[in-house]
Amino acid sequence: NAGVMQNPRHLVRRRGQEARLRCSPMKGHSHVYWYRQLPEEGLKFMVYLQKENIIDESGMPKERFSAEFPKEGPSILRIQQVVRGDSAAYFCASSPNQDRNQPQHFGDGTRLSIL
Amino acid sequence: GNSVTQMEGPVTLSEEAFLTINCTYTATGYPSLFWYVQYPGEGLQLLLKATKADDKGSNKGFEATYRKETTSFHLEKGSVQVSDSAVYFCASYTGNQFYFGTGTSLTVIP
Numbered sequence: 395n396a397g398v399m400q401n402p403r404h405l406v407r408r409r410g411q412e413a414r415l416r417c418s419p420m421k422g423h424s425h426v427y428w429y430r431q432l433p434e435e436g437l438k439f440m441v442y443l444q445k446e447n448i449i450d451e452s453g454m455p456k457e458r459f460s461a462e463f464p465k466e467g468p469s470i471l472r473i474q475q476v477v478r479g480d481s482a483a484y485f486c487a488s489s490p491n492q493d494r495n496q497p498q499h500f501g502d503g504t505r506l507s508i509l
Numbered sequence: 510g511n512s513v514t515q516m517e518g519p520v521t522l523s524e525e526a527f528l529t530i531n532c533t534y535t536a537t538g539y540p541s542l543f544w545y546v547q548y549p550g551e552g553l554q555l556l557l558k559a560t561k562a563d564d565k566g567s568n569k570g571f572e573a574t575y576r577k578e579t580t581s582f583h584l585e586k587g588s589v590q591v592s593d594s595a596v597y598f599c600a601s602y603t604g605n606q607f608y609f610g611t612g613t614s615l616t617v618i619p
Binding site for chain 2: 398400427429434435436437438439442450453485487497498499500501502503
């Protein structure tokens with residue numbers, strides 16, 4: 395499968411635990427975007443990364459959330475001390491560059507449930 | 510600011526009916542416009558796009574025309590099928606970000 399790969403597909407955590415969501419972009423793509431989808435809502439932009447750089451994190455909560463895209467390996471979205479309100483589907487998308495004509499390709503998402 | 514507003518659902522149609530899902534945008538500048546489709550349990554898939562005024566995007570019988578004068582990008586299909594049942598998202602891309610509408614759920618009944 396040459397598409398965007400996200401894992402796990404489903405993640406269950408108790409309040410106060412940490413959640414780590416992984417995203418491997420499409421082959422040849424160096425731009426990664428994370429979105430959050432709350433029930434019955436659209437996608438909300440969280441963060442945009444290139445290899446080893448955070449380009450735009452304006453949509454990410456200031457506390458408990460962090461993201462990285464290392465030189466090697468997948469992009470990681472990390473949520474510390476999770477709370478019930480973090481329950482959502484988290485989608486990763488990738489693109490080869492920042493060309494406005496290039497659509498983003500989405501993974502199937504990670505559904506995070508907080509008990 | 511930048512935002513996308515699309516018709517609220519859910520929409521229920523009979524097979525072979527005509528579909529319109531309205532989408533309007535606000536943007537600082539000239540965004541590219543997209544329609545994405547999301548099937549249950551899956552991520553978003555690009556359906557069609559248009560990158561400048563008067564462009565028409567089309568795919569799988571769906572069409573949308575970039576209307577700068579009305580800042581709209583309405584999705585249409587002449588004859589829907591049961592397999593078209595999904596959630597449809599309108600999106601604009603400007604700067605670093607995509608801006609998504611809240612999605613419109615479509616159910617097509619036989």
